[in-house]
Amino acid sequence: MQSINNAQLENKILFSRLRLALIFIxxxxxxxVIRIYNLQIVNHEYYLEEALGNQxxxxxxxxxRGKIFDRYDNVLATNKLAFRLTLTQEKTKNIAKxxxxxxxxxxxxxxNIKSFNKNARRxxxxHSIPIKYNxxxxxxxxxxxxxxxxGVDIEPYFHRIYPNQGSSVHVVGYVSRITKKEKLFYDKKNYLGALFVGKTxxxxQYxxxxxxxxxxQQIERNVSGRVIDTQVIKPAIAGENLYLSIDLDMQKKAETLLQGKRGSIVVIDVRNGEILTLVSTPIYNPNWFVNGISHANYNQLQTSTNIPQLNRAVQGLYPPGSTIKPMVALAGxxxxxxxxxxxxxxxxxxKLPNVKRKFNDWKKTGHGYVNVKDSxxxxxxxxxxxxxxxxxxxxxxxxxDLFNFGRKTGIDIPGESAGILPSKTWKNKNKNEPWYRGETLITGIGQGFIAVTPLQLAVATAAIANKGSLFRPTLLKNTQVPGNIIIESKKGRHIQIPIKNIQNWENVIDGMKQTIYxxxxxxxxxxxxxxxTLAGKTGTAQVFGLDAEEQYIAEKLDEKLRDHALFTGFAPIENPEIAIAIIVENTGNGSSKAAPIARQVLDVYFDKQLNNTSP
Structure with a gap:
């Protein structure tokens, strides 16, 4: 009886378990089924795209990148096939190891490791991440x-090189690795994958x-991640080649003449505003920056008291000294x-009436009676x-102000300074002081608060040469999409300086002619x-002011407290072609230090004209 009852209980328990198992199954x-339906029917397209994405x-x-040339097709910046070491994060299990x-x-x-870790997050x-270049x-x-x-590979790429080393660096500039901030500034889609960007x-500028x-391009990989096929969906379009107005021969000559000195030389075509020479010294090697500058080279630039990276031609501010006198004479x-x-x-x-201070002439014995041309x-x-x-x-x-002093010229290069053209309003705003009569006197000889760039002096001198056409200076002459014809760039705009009497130009120009002859x-x-034929104006600009009874003795002064030497001029006088402005820092007299240098730069231009090598 007991055994029968146990069998019934066991069968009952077994049946319950089978029912639960069937329900669970x-x-x-x-x-x-629902999951399969969801994968295969409802979200089929999504998971298909994901699967293809892995493949x-x-x-x-x-x-x-487009190349850069001078006006005679000399290469200033180009590209060279090089190789870089890269790492792809999703292929590498232990990146640190x-x-x-x-x-x-x-x-x-x-x-290289430090740079990689810094850039990997971007x-x-x-994506393959560069570890080491070139x-x-x-x-x-x-x-x-x-x-x-x-996950580590060798990839080819085009490496930017500057074949002339430091020559023309302040014009051409350089490229270096693109920063996170710069990626936000430029078109995100077009700069996806970009490694380098222009810095100066x-x-x-361009x-x-x-x-x-x-x-x-579309790449296909197998399950192990190896690339098995590559197809170009849309070919890249190379950058434009740029042809600049500068003359590399004149650039190199100017740089040689200023070697070991701090200074600038600017030569401009008075007929259209094209810049033939724009030199600032000392120079530095732009190739240092392309793949990341070394600590040694970086420290060399940062610790130099000569500030090589300063583009003195467009950023350096100097008292114009006597080179301002032709413009002041025209005003009178x-x-x-x-x-x-x-x-x-x-x-x-x-001397001013009722004022003790004497305003000295550079010539202690005086010039006697002088007219505007003599002066x-x-x-x-x-x-x-x-x-x-x-x-x-x-x-x-x-x-x-008519000659654009105190304002940017608008040249097509970054970082230009506006300079200072003082006035009562300017002094009140910047110094919170009234204007004094004696300050007008020293402004009239290009001293005091007035400050100009060498480029501004060249543009103003060109305006005298062509009797009032004030050009916006330009560096870009022509452009070319690779494989297509060269397209001439638009010339710089110009305004006409309003003059009541055309003879006033002649009087000033004749005075500059007599400076030479x-x-x-x-x-x-x-x-x-x-x-x-050459017309010009010398200048010597004081770095600091002297009292009436003080005597300037260069040898007793620290080198950087000595006068700057300046020269401006244009040639030929009859049908002017080019104007020049030169500043040599802390070298003294303009007539002996700056003028001879200017002559040698101008000689290069006219020797080419004589040999019919102009474009």
Whole structure:
């Protein structure tokens, strides 16, 4: 009886368990069917795209950067095929270990690892991240023979090079690795995958033209991640080639003449505003920056008291000294304060009524009676003290403003300084002080608060040469999309300086002519052997002011407290072609230090004209 009852209980328990098992199997099967339905029907397209994404990737093709040439087709910046070491994060299981193994094998160093870790966050997992650039042939061969690093590859790329080393660096500029901030500034789609971007000069000014347009490629990989096929969906469009107006021969000559000095030389075509020479010294090597500057080179630049990276031609601010006198003379003639027959007696100093201070002339014994032409040729300070006082600061300011002083010229290069053209309003705003009469006098000889760039002086001198056409200076001459014809760039706009009497131009120009050819001209030594006619103006600008009784003795001063030497001029006089402005820092007299240098630069231009090598 007991055994029968146990069998019934066991059967009952077994049946209950089978029922629960069937219910569980049914539920599990239902869930599996729902999941399959969800994968295969509801979200089919999504998971298909994901699966293909593991197999197919679309990556950008970086375009070849445009080249830069001078006006005679000399190469200033170009590209060279090079190789870089890269790592793809999703292919590499232990990145830190792989990097250390690469270091132990001699392929990379600690700086490469540091740079990689810094940049890795900016890349997606499937992108190849550069570890080291510009590998030499030995390194490439060694890596390819012994490559045991999963996810590490050698990739070709175009490396930017500047074949002239430091020559023209302040014009051309340089490229270097693109920063996170710069990626946000430029078109994200077109700069996807970009490694380099222009940092200074033409490279920065015309970055988007030089960069070109990204292409697209699709790569297919197998389950192990190996690339088995690559297809170009959209080819990249190379950047434009740029032809600049500068003359490399004149550039190199100017740089040689300023070697070991701090200074600048600017030469401009007075007929259209094209810049033929724009030199700032000291120079530096732009190739240092392309793949990341070394600590040694960086420290060399940062610790130099000569500030090589300062583009003195467009950023350096200097008192113009006597080179401003032709413009001041024109103001006096235009305002009818003086005429071409007016004369002033120079005894060696000038005094304001009821003022003790003497305003000394550079010539202690004085110039005697001088008219406007004599005053320019002999650079008589007393004449211009008197003229400036009669004009007053407001008229002086307004007339100098016509020559674009105190404003940017608008040249197509980054970082230009506006300079300072002082006035009563300017001083009140910037110094919170009233304007004093004596400050008008020293402004009239290019001292005091007034500050200009060498480029501004060249543009203003060109405006005198062509009798009032004030051009916006330009560096870009022509452009070319690779494979197409060269297209001439638009010339710089210009405005006409309003002058009441055209003869006033002639009087000023004649004074500059006498600077070179007059028996007492401050640059009369230049006329020996000239094969072209030249008009000019010398200048010597004080770095600090002297009291009336103080004597300037250069040898007793620190080198950087000595006067700057300046020269401006244009040639030929009859049908002007070019104008020049030169500043040599802390070298003293303009007639002996700056003028001879200017002559040698101009000789290069006219020698080419004689040999019919102009474009």
């Amino acid at each position: 049914f539920l599990l099967t239902t869930l599996l 197919m990737r679309t990556l950008p093709i970086t375009p070849s 792989t990097l250390q193994q690469l270091k132990q094998s001699g392929f990379i160093n600690d700086n 890349y997606q997992k499937f 590998l030499n042939e030995t390194q490439v061969a060694k890596f390819l023979i012994s490559n045991a690093f999963i 000069g033409i490279e920065k 970055e988007t033209r030089l960069h070109g347009t990204n292409g697209l 003639l235009e305002e009818n304060i003086i005429s071409n027959k007016s004369s002033t007696f120079c005894s060696g100093y000038y 320019i040729a002999q650079s008589c300070d007393v004449f211009f003290y008197d003229l400036a006082d009669k004009l007053g600061i407001d008229k002086l300011h307004d007339n100098l 007059g028996p007492k001209g401050t640059a009369r030594r230049l006329n020996k052997g000239l094969t072209y």
